[in-house]
Amino acid sequence: MxxxxxxxxxxxxxxxxxxxxxxxxSSDSILERQSVALKLSPTKTTFSGETTLKLSFLRNTQLVSxxxxxLTINSVVLTHKGNAFALDVASxxxxxIVTHQLPESxxxxxxxxxxxxxxxxxxxxxxxxxxxxxxxxxxxxQFQEMEAxxxxxxxxxxxxxxxxxxxxxIPKNLEALHNTRVVSTLIQGERKLIRFAPSKKIYTDVLVLxxxxxxxxxxxxxxxxxxxYSPKGQLVSVPNDMAELVNNAVRYMSDYLQxxxxxxxxxxxxxxIEDLAGMENVGLIAINNDQIPxxxxxxxxxxxxxxxxAHEVVHMWFGNDITxxxxxxxxxxESFAEFFAAKVIQNFYPDSMQCTYTPQSSAFFDxxxxxxxxxxxxxxRGDNEAVGQLAYTKGSAILAMAEQAIGELKFKKYMRSYVxxxxxxxxxxxxxxxxFTSERxxxxxxxxxxxxxxxxxxxxxxEGEQLVIHQNSFFEGTDKKWTIPITIKIWDDKKLTTQSLxxxxxxxxxxxxxxxxxxFIDKLGIGYFRYIDKTxxxxxxxxxLTDAEKAAHMNNQSALAKASKLDHMAYIDELIDIVNTLPHxxxxxxxxxxxxxxxxxxxxxxxxxxxYIRYLTSKLPKIIDWDKILEMNxxxxxxxxxxxxxxxxxxxxxxxxxxxxxxxxxxxxxxxxLRVVVANADKPSYQSxxxxxxxxxxxxxxxxxxxxxxxxxxxxxNDFYEWLLSDVTQGHKIDYRFQxxxxxxxxxxxxxxxxxxxxxxxxxxxxxxxxxxxxYNFITACSAQEAELVKRTFSDWQDIQGxxxxxxxxxxxxxGCDVNAKHSLKSVRARLGIAH
Numbered sequence: 001m002x003x004x005x006x007x008x009x010x011x012x013x014x015x016x017x018x019x020x021x022x023x024x025x026s027s028d029s030i031l032e033r034q035s036v037a038l039k040l041s042p043t044k045t046t047f048s049g050e051t052t053l054k055l056s057f058l059r060n061t062q063l064v065s066x067x068x069x070x071l072t073i074n075s076v077v078l079t080h081k082g083n084a085f086a087l088d089v090a091s092x093x094x095x096x097i098v099t100h101q102l103p104e105s106x107x108x109x110x111x112x113x114x115x116x117x118x119x120x121x122x123x124x125x126x127x128x129x130x131x132x133x134x135x136x137x138x139x140x141x142q143f144q145e146m147e148a149x150x151x152x153x154x155x156x157x158x159x160x161x162x163x164x165x166x167x168x169x170i171p172k173n174l175e176a177l178h179n180t181r182v183v184s185t186l187i188q189g190e191r192k193l194i195r196f197a198p199s200k201k202i203y204t205d206v207l208v209l210x211x212x213x214x215x216x217x218x219x220x221x222x223x224x225x226x227x228x229y230s231p232k233g234q235l236v237s238v239p240n241d242m243a244e245l246v247n248n249a250v251r252y253m254s255d256y257l258q259x260x261x262x263x264x265x266x267x268x269x270x271x272x273i274e275d276l277a278g279m280e281n282v283g284l285i286a287i288n289n290d291q292i293p294x295x296x297x298x299x300x301x302x303x304x305x306x307x308x309x310a311h312e313v314v315h316m317w318f319g320n321d322i323t324x325x326x327x328x329x330x331x332x333x334e335s336f337a338e339f340f341a342a343k344v345i346q347n348f349y350p351d352s353m354q355c356t357y358t359p360q361s362s363a364f365f366d367x368x369x370x371x372x373x374x375x376x377x378x379x380x381r382g383d384n385e386a387v388g389q390l391a392y393t394k395g396s397a398i399l400a401m402a403e404q405a406i407g408e409l410k411f412k413k414y415m416r417s418y419v420x421x422x423x424x425x426x427x428x429x430x431x432x433x434x435x436f437t438s439e440r441x442x443x444x445x446x447x448x449x450x451x452x453x454x455x456x457x458x459x460x461x462x463e464g465e466q467l468v469i470h471q472n473s474f475f476e477g478t479d480k481k482w483t484i485p486i487t488i489k490i491w492d493d494k495k496l497t498t499q500s501l502x503x504x505x506x507x508x509x510x511x512x513x514x515x516x517x518x519x520f521i522d523k524l525g526i527g528y529f530r531y532i533d534k535t536x537x538x539x540x541x542x543x544x545l546t547d548a549e550k551a552a553h554m555n556n557q558s559a560l561a562k563a564s565k566l567d568h569m570a571y572i573d574e575l576i577d578i579v580n581t582l583p584h585x586x587x588x589x590x591x592x593x594x595x596x597x598x599x600x601x602x603x604x605x606x607x608x609x610x611x612y613i614r615y616l617t618s619k620l621p622k623i624i625d626w627d628k629i630l631e632m633n634x635x636x637x638x639x640x641x642x643x644x645x646x647x648x649x650x651x652x653x654x655x656x657x658x659x660x661x662x663x664x665x666x667x668x669x670x671x672x673x674l675r676v677v678v679a680n681a682d683k684p685s686y687q688s689x690x691x692x693x694x695x696x697x698x699x700x701x702x703x704x705x706x707x708x709x710x711x712x713x714x715x716x717x718n719d720f721y722e723w724l725l726s727d728v729t730q731g732h733k734i735d736y737r738f739q740x741x742x743x744x745x746x747x748x749x750x751x752x753x754x755x756x757x758x759x760x761x762x763x764x765x766x767x768x769x770x771x772x773x774x775x776y777n778f779i780t781a782c783s784a785q786e787a788e789l790v791k792r793t794f795s796d797w798q799d800i801q802g803x804x805x806x807x808x809x810x811x812x813x814x815x816g817c818d819v820n821a822k823h824s825l826k827s828v829r830a831r832l833g834i835a836h
Contacts, residue, residue: 678707
């Protein structure tokens with residue numbers, strides 16, 4: 001009986017294990033190698049191919065499985081020990097897994113040959129078609145993540161890395177680009193057969209293929225003779241220091257990790273990848289054309305471009321060579337790439353590294369109790385899509401906190417040990433923490449920030465003659481606790497010192513710190529927390545803060561004000577004082593102007609806007625010489641605030657003159673100019689701007705898409721959405737651009753009505769995994785009434801996977817904003833002299 005029960009229990013456990021892992025291919029099936037042959041023509045809507053998978057089965061099995069989606073499978077043949085079996089065609093399950101029943105049990109080596117047909121995607125997913133400005137069609141790919149299965153049957157998962165051998169049959173007048181170099185070309189009539197060298201072991205997400213006519217610019221002084229490709233007809237101007245930038249990134253990473261670039265090819269493809277800035281394809285990095293700095297670009301734009309290139313180069317180590325074992329650790333790919341990209345910029349470009357400051361600041365906006373944790377279950381593509389930018393921003397900030405707490409040299413030592421172990425293989429959070437066991441707090445620190453959402457609020461108080469530091473969630477109503485490494489700067493009116501500690505309790509006393517000292521608790525400005533000083537000791541001297549720390553402090557104060565933890569108008573007056581006293585082009589002024597602009601979007605209702613504008617206009621500088629302002633790095637911020645939100649006649653005139661007198665492609669501050677022109681356009685002028693899109697170059701189209709939603713009437717909101725959903729914007733990402741009209745509180749009810757009434761039309765244009773984010777178009781709403789409006793808008797969107805989770809995040813943010821706004825608007829009304 002006992003033996004029988006053990007068998008039953010074991011069987012039940014096996015069934016449970018299989019059910020839990022139903023979203024993944026069996027670990028007993030090893031993909032040793034895969035060849036893929038594709039027949040492609042950019043003038044057609046379909047393609048065909050054949051693939052051979054060299055497999056090894058570790059245990060006896062009568063099943064063989066692989067991934068496929070939107071493919072027509074024509075034949076499947078499995079060969080084992082010289083015996084070939086024609087298998088019945090099967091359909092994929094909800095996880096895109098196709099499973100065939102075998103006529104007999106097999107084990108060991110086997111070969112699976114599949115013939116198939118596919119459809120070019122209408123989105124930037126799998127293989128998709130594009131047209132250059134001169135009308136020439138070409139084929140591009142985007143396989144991240146879980147999109148290779150659209151193109152060929154595959155083991156489309158990060159733990160199934162293998163060697164790939166690609167060949168393509170294409171029209172003879174075209175070229176093909178791939179991860180590896182061409183090894184042979186054979187002309188056959190009007191067709192051309194190109195074979196590529198085998199890859200190293202990589203996973204499917206970072207495969208790449210492009211077919212068309214390309215320009216090629218050799219970066220001669222690069223170590224790997226890197227080449228920048230771009231479609232013919234697309235204007236691309238590569239920055240003069242691109243080769244130096246690539247060399248700097250490769251050299252820094254190779255030296256830091258004591259591990260050279262894992263691949264022998266490092267080229268770039270300027271590609272139309274919609275809202276993606278770049279893609280880390282092995283050997284052929286894709287860069288969006290709109291990321292390349294234009295003539296007269298600001299130092300901030302140049303900094304962002306350099307960081308982007310460094311980020312994608314770093315991925316050759318983190319993500320491509322060292323790959324997450326499963327998508328729940330996707331954050332590791334992006335966090336390490338972002339973290340080390342910032343170090344590259346800080347090391348080689350210290351005079352223009354402002355874009356590396358406060359890596360965490362943009363993450364806070366999306367990270368509340370209902371947000372997805374960085375590390376969470378992933379079964380469907382949409383689950384991983386759900387993490388958004390947090391994988392980059394929150395993750396890199398956490399790594400920066402770890403490095404500061406551990407020390408740069410020790411952190412580097414641990415990282416070298418970790419990389420040596422996992423090079424060329426898969427990894428996980430557990431494998432990372434094993435190399436930091438000497439730092440006893442490291443594992444609980446990482447788990448507390450990676451496996452739960454939101455972030456702490458750190459408070460400093462004085463209890464008698466003792467300074468005490470506390471932690472709570474920034475959001476009320478939860479008992480979450482973190483393990484937080486903190487480095488504090490201490491000023492006692494005589495000398496500057498620092499103290500490091502790990503806050504892993506609700507409260508703890510600060511030892512050997514004078515109770516009258518002034519403290520700054522975010523050394524380097526990298527902490528993934530908010531903080532408030534309630535000691536009454538006065539603010540830490542500003543001149544003792546670095547530029548990064550100043551930026552972090554301003555961002556923190558803005559968050560406290562929005563959360564009504566500071567008096568709103570007192571804070572606005574501080575910002576106005578900064579604008580009036582510091583140089584107009586300083587980083588602090590830029591931050592102050594941006595925060596004032598945000599108050600129109602996130603706080604001030606339409607009923608108070610006129611009085612609020614009058615107050616700000618009476619306090620802020622009167623700008624007469626806009627030519628001088630627009631020559632500054634932050635000219636766009638000045639123009640957008642004054643022209644869109646303050647309705648300054650001089651700003652509007654300056655924008656209209658710049659728009660009329662300069663070709664759009666050569667227009668400096670182009671996006672800001674366009675937004676001001678759109679926000680002040682009458683009906684004929686607005687229609688003219690919509691019509692202009694069709695005949696513009698791709699990079700100009702992106703700016704137009706980001707400007708044309710800044711409308712001033714409900715009719716224009718309707719016109720914008722109808723245009724956005726029309727065929728003219730095909731090939732461009734439109735989902736998040738529905739938010740622009742909703743930036744104006746007066747438009748939100750109409751926006752909600754339009755979205756509710758046009759769900760079918762919207763769903764036809766936007767993929768389901770992107771639709772889940774649609775509630776985020778209302779993320780700037782800030783009242784209980786608007787929360788109800790949003791809830792009603794998406795009441796019949798229950799069928800969209802992942803949407804309810806996103807809706808919960810948005811509603812939490814709106815309702816929290818509503819509570820805070822009651823206090824903030826009381827401050828606003830009091831300052832404006834308006835009775836409640």
